[in-house]
Structure formats: structure tokens, C-alpha cells
Amino acid sequence: MNQKNYPELRAEGLRLRYGKQEVLHGIDLTLRPGCIYGLVGRNGAGKTTLLSCLTGQLAVSEGTVMCGGAPVWENAAALANLCFSREIGTTLGNGPNNLKVRDYLEAAALFLPHWDKAYAARLVQRFGLDERKKICKLSKGMLSMVTIVIALASRAPITLLDEPVAGLDVVAREDFYKLLLEDYTETGRTFVISTHIIEEAASVFEEVILLDEGRIREMGATDALVGQFAAVSGAEEAVDAVCAGHTVLTTERLGRQKQCVVRLPGGPGALRAGSQVDVEPLTLQKVFVTLCGHEEKGGGAA
Amino acid sequence: MTGRAVRFLLRWAALLLGIAVLLALVTVGSAALLGTEGNFLAGYLVAFPLIAEVLFLVSGSSMAMFLMRLMVAMSCPRRAAWAGMQIVTWLCWAALLAISLGMFRMARVFGMEMLFSTDAVFHGLFLALAGQLALPVGLLQGRRAWDLVIAAGIPGIALTGIILSWLWQQSMLPIPVYQGIQVVCAGAVAALFVAGRRLAMRLAPQQM
Numbered sequence: 001m002n003q004k005n006y007p008e009l010r011a012e013g014l015r016l017r018y019g020k021q022e023v024l025h026g027i028d029l030t031l032r033p034g035c036i037y038g039l040v041g042r043n044g045a046g047k048t049t050l051l052s053c054l055t056g057q058l059a060v061s062e063g064t065v066m067c068g069g070a071p072v073w074e075n076a077a078a079l080a081n082l083c084f085s086r087e088i089g090t091t092l093g094n095g096p097n098n099l100k101v102r103d104y105l106e107a108a109a110l111f112l113p114h115w116d117k118a119y120a121a122r123l124v125q126r127f128g129l130d131e132r133k134k135i136c137k138l139s140k141g142m143l144s145m146v147t148i149v150i151a152l153a154s155r156a157p158i159t160l161l162d163e164p165v166a167g168l169d170v171v172a173r174e175d176f177y178k179l180l181l182e183d184y185t186e187t188g189r190t191f192v193i194s195t196h197i198i199e200e201a202a203s204v205f206e207e208v209i210l211l212d213e214g215r216i217r218e219m220g221a222t223d224a225l226v227g228q229f230a231a232v233s234g235a236e237e238a239v240d241a242v243c244a245g246h247t248v249l250t251t252e253r254l255g256r257q258k259q260c261v262v263r264l265p266g267g268p269g270a271l272r273a274g275s276q277v278d279v280e281p282l283t284l285q286k287v288f289v290t291l292c293g294h295e296e297k298g299g300g301a302a
Numbered sequence: 303m304t305g306r307a308v309r310f311l312l313r314w315a316a317l318l319l320g321i322a323v324l325l326a327l328v329t330v331g332s333a334a335l336l337g338t339e340g341n342f343l344a345g346y347l348v349a350f351p352l353i354a355e356v357l358f359l360v361s362g363s364s365m366a367m368f369l370m371r372l373m374v375a376m377s378c379p380r381r382a383a384w385a386g387m388q389i390v391t392w393l394c395w396a397a398l399l400a401i402s403l404g405m406f407r408m409a410r411v412f413g414m415e416m417l418f419s420t421d422a423v424f425h426g427l428f429l430a431l432a433g434q435l436a437l438p439v440g441l442l443q444g445r446r447a448w449d450l451v452i453a454a455g456i457p458g459i460a461l462t463g464i465i466l467s468w469l470w471q472q473s474m475l476p477i478p479v480y481q482g483i484q485v486v487c488a489g490a491v492a493a494l495f496v497a498g499r500r501l502a503m504r505l506a507p508q509q510m
Contacts, residue, residue, distance in 0.1 A: 057374060058506045076303050079377040086375065089509035092368045099368075104510070110306050111376035147510070156377075 006033035006157040006189060007068025007081050014053055014063035016046075023049055025214045026063070031158065031190055036180070038205030038222070039194040040284075042292050046214040047194040048086070051160050054192075055084035067158065080113045083156035085147045085164065088135060096136035101129055101146055105153075112154040120153035123179070127172075140167030148176055152183055160192040165201075173197070177204050202226075202284035212292045222284060227267050229287050233259040234277035242277050249290050261290045303378055307386025311369060315390045318361045319397050325353055326401050333412045350405040351425055352460050354398040355432040359455065362391060362436025366498075367443045371507040384502040388495075391433045399426050421470070424480075427487040428463045434494035435459065441501045 014027040023046050031037060031054075041047045052058035054065055056072040056079055064071060067078040088104065090097050105124070109115045124131060127145040138146070144167045151161045165173045181204065184191065192209075195201050202208075208225060210218040218225055229249075232239050236258040247263040261282065264271065271279055282290070329350060366387065373383040403422055435455050466483060469475040475483075 052506065055377070056379075059504065074379045074381055076379050076382065079379060082377055084375070084377070085510070086507075087509050092364075097368075104372075107310060107372055107376055110310055111303075111373065111378045150510075 008032050009054060009065070009067050009072075009082075009158050009190070011054060011065045012063055014050075014065065015061045016049060016053060016058065017061040022061075023214050024053065024060075027214075027216055029054075029209070029216065029219070031192065033157070033190055034188045035190055036184060036204055036206050037190070037192045038198075038201055038208045038284075039192055039211060040196075040198055040208060040288055041194075041211035043196075045211045045292075047211055048162050049214075050211060051084055051086070051162055051192065051194065055079075055082045055160060057084060081157045082160070083112055083151060083154035083158075084160045084162070085151035085154070086162040087166075088143050088146055090136045090138070090143070097134070099135050100131065101133055101135065101138070102131040104135070104146060104150065105131065108150045108154065112150075112156060114155035114157075116153050116155045119155070120149055123149045123152060126175075126179075141169060141172060144168050145172070148179075152179060155187065156189070158190045158192070160194075162194050163196065164193060165195060165197055173200060177201065180204065198285040198288055199283060205284075208284065210288060210291060217291055226282060226284050226287055228263055228265055229261060229282040229290065230264060230271070231259055231261050231280045231282060231286070232271070232277050233257065233280075238276045242271055242279075246271070250293070261286075303382035304385040304389070307373055307378060307383050308389050310373065311365065311386055311390040314361070314365045314369060315394050318357060318394055322354060322357060322398055322401055326350060326405055330405070330408050333408070351402045351429070352464060354402055355429060355460050355463060358394065358398060358429060358432040359436045359439075359459065362394075362433055363440035363443060366437040366440025370441065370502060370505060372510060374505055375507040375510040380503050380505060384499055387437060387502075391437065395426075395429055395433050399429055402429070424467070424470070424484060425463075427484055427491065428459065430491045431487055431494070432459055434491050434498065438494060438498040438501050441498065441505060 009029075009031040011027055011029040014024055014029070015022060016024040027050065039047050039051070049058065053060050054072070056065065056074065059073065066072065067075075067081050070078045072078045072082070088097075092098075101124075105120055109117060109120075127142075127149065129142060129145055129149070133142075135143070135146075144164055147161065148164050151159050151164065165176055168176065177200070180191065180193075183189075193201065193205070202222060205222045207220060208218070208222045209216060232242055234242075234257065236253070236256055239258045239260055243260050243262050248260045249263055250261045252259045262271075370383055370387060373386075374380055399422070402425055439455060466475065466480075470480055
């Protein structure tokens with residue numbers, strides 16, 4: 001991996017208010033160089049807002065965002081390290097977006113200082129995009145492809161993508177993750193990817209940021225985080241006995257059978273050995289649903 | 303970055319000025335070829351300043367609406383994007399003013415009736431007002447109340463310009479009033495400049 005002296009991105013005490021409503025509640029976050037972060041959260045959790053604040057596209061109400069030790073807000077030198085590739089609108093004001101794909105690529109080439117024109121051309125060809133096509137005529141998948149081309153060809157040391165795979169079919173999604181990993185292996189730059197399709201992306205994320213109602217609920221290495229959770233199922237008494245003393249996050253009953261999701265900071269080995277229960281690891285998606293589902297939390301045998 | 307913003311916006315400016323030059327050429331050409339007698343278009347050659355103001359308002363507000371957001375979404379600082387937008391706006395202002403004054407001169411050569419004041423300062427101020435109104439209105443576009451401002455602002459400025467010009471031509475406007483209007487106009491340009499900058503600094507793109 002060709003990891004250069006890339007900067008880190010740090011947010012401290014980040015708060016954002018719209019009038020009296022606070023949507024980000026004191027976020028502290030450090031994105032170290034050379035890592036792929038996954039940003040997951042429910043609709044309205046504040047993912048896009050957080051990414052906008054981190055890239056200086058939205059003024060924060062409180063707190064600081066620093067890139068390589070310099071504030072991001074209105075700082076051309078710090079902004080040069082950042083690319084936030086977000087949704088492209090098919091409408092402009094009251095009319096259609098008549099700009100062409102080429103116009104977006106030319107704008108990106110002009111404003112993103114690390115822009116790799118040859119790479120952008122290769123990506124356009126690979127995705128089968130027609131540069132002369134108007135944005136308003138593109139399908140949702142093609143719009144996502146344009147945002148991906150901008151993000152990858154930006155070669156920005158810290159590249160943030162907001163739901164890049166929305167609208168892409170499964171083949172294109174696989175292709176995107178392959179391209180992302182190729183680029184990451186080559187450059188070692190930092191990626192932050194927000195997505196709702198968690199299961200597919202889980203293996204790509206080195207670290208995961210779980211955002212819930214404007215707060216970071218969890219942040220850490222994906223494997224380590226997922227490894228802390230287990231689903232314990234079996235007869236009710238046996239499950240209660242095994243889970244006793246542990247943090248039970250959710251409980252489901254089916255007749256005399258019971259299933260609990262428990263959090264075990266020491267991993268599943270912390271459960272009593274030889275118990276008459278099934279212990280299964282959770283996937284990242286299940287962990288996400290457990291932590292952010294806001295349903296039947298904390299019930300059971302804790 | 304301001305230089306890049308100017309480069310980016312010049313394409314929009316070229317389009318605006320292209321349309322303006324085309325309209326001017328069609329009008330002048332029509333007057334030269336067909337004469338001014340009974341030729342509606344040539345007879346109202348002097349309506350060009352009105353066209354310039356409307357063109358400036360409509361295209362300026364559209365430019366501010368999406369190009370400014372696109373620049374900020376592409377990691378361009380707001381200050382640079384705003385400075386670029388102002389530079390291009392004033393370049394357009396100068397070009398449109400020059401074209402308009404050229405048209406006035408042409409009108410005199412062809413002996414056409416004058417609808418507008420030939421006062422460069424007066425016309426320049428109204429053109430500046432159109433340019434400076436376009437930017438904040440563009441930044442606020444999409445909000446219902448401000449859409450009304452756009453709808454009212456364009457004919458409002460244009461009609462005020464026509465009425466005041468006509469009153470001046472007819473010597474119905476006393477000089478102190480005429481000068482007072484110019485001062486108010488200059489104040490409005492400055493106020494709109496400040497308001498536009500404040501809005502630009504608060505701009506938060508929702509999309510690219």
C-alpha cells in the first residue's frame with residue numbers, strides 16, 4: 001500500500017442545530033489516514049449532515065473540524081484534501097438539470113486539485129457512461145456512477161461518499177467495491193462510505209461508525225465490534241442462565257424457546273462453557289439492527 | 303481558487319453575453335437593412351437595455367442557484383466561489399453596459415426614437431441593481447416567498463427603469479429627484495452586495 005503523508009480528520013464537540021432542533025449532539029471523531037470507514041445509521045440519523053460538516057459544506061453550531069491540524073471551514077488548503085461525493089440532483093430550481101456528465105467532470109477537474117483525468121476517463125468507460133448525456137436523462141444507477149467516478153478520480157486523501165451504491169444493481173455494486181479496494185491498495189487514502197446496504201459492504205469496512213439519532217453509538221474496528229455480540233438461543237431457563245450477568249440487548253420468545261442478543265466485550269468465550277444453548281455470532285447488519293432498532297431493548301435476563 | 307471559479311463561471315457569462323450580442327446584432331442589422339420606418343424591432347432598438355436587465359436577472363439568479371452550490375460541493379471555499387461570481391457579474395455588467403451604450407449610439411445614427419435614458423450612470427446603476435439582485439435571489443430560490451421576489455423583481459426593476467427613463471426624457475423629473483434616485487439605486491446595489499455575500503457564506507449544498 002502506497003500510503004503517503006495523508007492528514008487525519010478530527011471533529012471535536014460537533015453540534016449542529018437547525019433553529020431549536022439539534023441534529024448532531026456533540027460528535028467527537030478522528031479519522032486516521034489510510035483506513036476505510038463505514039458510516040451506518042438509520043434514515044434521518046444525521047449521516048449526510050455529519051459528512052457535510054466534516055467537509056466544511058455545512059457550518060457547525062459548535063465544535064471544530066480539523067484536517068491535518070488546520071480548520072476545514074473556508075480553508076482552501078484543508079479543503080484540498082477532501083472530496084465529498086454526494087447525490088446529484090436531476091432538477092435545478094424549477095427545471096431539469098440540463099448540465100451534462102462532462103460538465104460535472106470538468107468542474108471536478110477544475111476544483112479538485114488531485115484530479116486524475118486519465119483515471120476518470122477509464123472509469124467512465126468501465127461504467128459505460130455517456131459524457132454527453134444530460135444529468136436529467138440519467139437513471140438513478142447512472143447518477144450513482146457519476147458520483148463514484150468523481151469520488152475515485154478525485155484522488156483526494158480523504159474521500160467521503162454518501163450512499164454511493166444507491167440505485168446500483170448488484171453487479172455494479174460488486175464492481176464498485178472492487179474498484180474501491182484497488183484504489184485503496186494503490187493509494188492508501190482514507191475513505192468514508194455511508195450506506196444502507198450494510199451486509200455487502202461489511203467486509204470492505206475496516207472500521208465502522210454507527211450513527212444513531214445524531215450521536216455516535218459505536219465506533220471501532222468492524223471485526224472487533226461485531227465480535228462483541230452473540231445471539232444465544234435455546235430453552236428459556238438455559239438462555240437466562242447463560243446470559244445472567246451479561247448485557248442483554250434484545251429478547252425474542254417463541255413458545256418455550258428464547259433468543260437473546262448479548263454484548264460480550266470479551267467475545268463469545270465469556271459465556272459459560274458447556275451450556276445447553278446455541279451461541280451464534282452476529283453480522284454487522286444484525287448488530288446495527290440490534291443497536292439502532294429501538295425495539296424491545298434491554299429486556300431479559302441481564 | 304477564485305481564478306478557477308472565474309474560469310468555471312465564464313462559460314455561463316459567455317452564454318449570456320452571446321445572447322446579448324446576438325440580440326444587439328439582429329436589432330442593429332434589422333435597422334440597417336430595413337430602415338427604421340415601420341420596422342417594429344428596429345424602432346424599439348432602444349428597448350435593448352430592458353432586455354439586458356431581464357437577461358442579467360434571469361441568468362444571474364439561475365447561475366447563483368446551482369453553480370455556486372456546485373462549486374462549494376466540489377470543495378471550493380465559499381469566499382472564492384463568491385468572489386469569482388462577483389468578478390464575472392461585474393464583467394458581464396461592463397460588457398452589457400458597453401453593448402447598451404453602443405446601441406444608444408446606433409439608435410441615434412439611425413434616427414430612432416428613444417425610450418430609455420442615454421445616461422450611462424443611470425443605466426449602469428439599473429444594470430448593477432439587476433446583477434446584484436440576481437445573486438441573492440438565486441441563492442434563495444426554491445423558497446416560496448423568494449420565488450415571488452424573483453417574479454416581482456424582474457418586471458419591477460425593468461418597469462421602474464422604463465418609467466424613470468421616460469420621465470427623464472420628457473423632462474418631467476427634476477434633476478435633484480433624478481440624482482436622488484441614483485443615490486438610492488447605488489445604496490441598493492451596495493446593500494444587495496452585502497446581503498448576497500452573507501447568504502453565500504451560509505450556503506449549504508444539499509446536492510452536487
